[in-house]
Amino acid sequence: MSVEVLATSAAACVAAAVLEGFCAGRDVKAFFAKLRAPRYSAPLPVWYAIGVLYYATFGFVLYRVLGLAGGDRLTRGTLALVASMMIANALWNLIFFRARNLFVAFIVGSVAPIPDVALLACLLRLDTPAALALVPYLIYRVYAVWWGYALWVENRSTAEMC
DSSP: OOHHHHHHHHHHHHHHHHHHHHHHOSOHHHHHHHSOOOTTOOOHHHHHHHHHHHHHHHHHHHHHHHTSSSOOHHHHHHHHHHHHHHHHHHHHHIIIIISOBHHHHHHHHHHTHHHHHHHHHHHHHHOHHHHHHHHHHHHHHHHHHHHHHHHHHHTGGGSBOO
């Protein structure tokens, strides 16, 4: 595949990461430190590593899908789905880190697996390596939904921490 496809995939991931950082704001570490973490909660540096793996996965998926010949409706729809998922992932940070609303963050995080499964279905039709690359992310999503719920429960008395 071409250097242009690689550059476009990387640029999309960098843009989404910048948006994610902007949406999270500056007090990420301080806010995280205030939370009562549920059992089996990953420490903040592990969440950073998860973020790197997330962008590596989505970068690979984009690279594979953008490199497909033709621009049929399924390919365009898959790209739109990836873009919307990356934007939604970034915007979740507004709810969690800026609004500090753990309940709404949990609800949004619980709905997020729906487009994840839709993306897997599209990728199974388009590109098997991209679909397989998404599987660890889908497994992580099970943990993420549990974590969001457990975090909300652990911090319910201070759920809307200013």
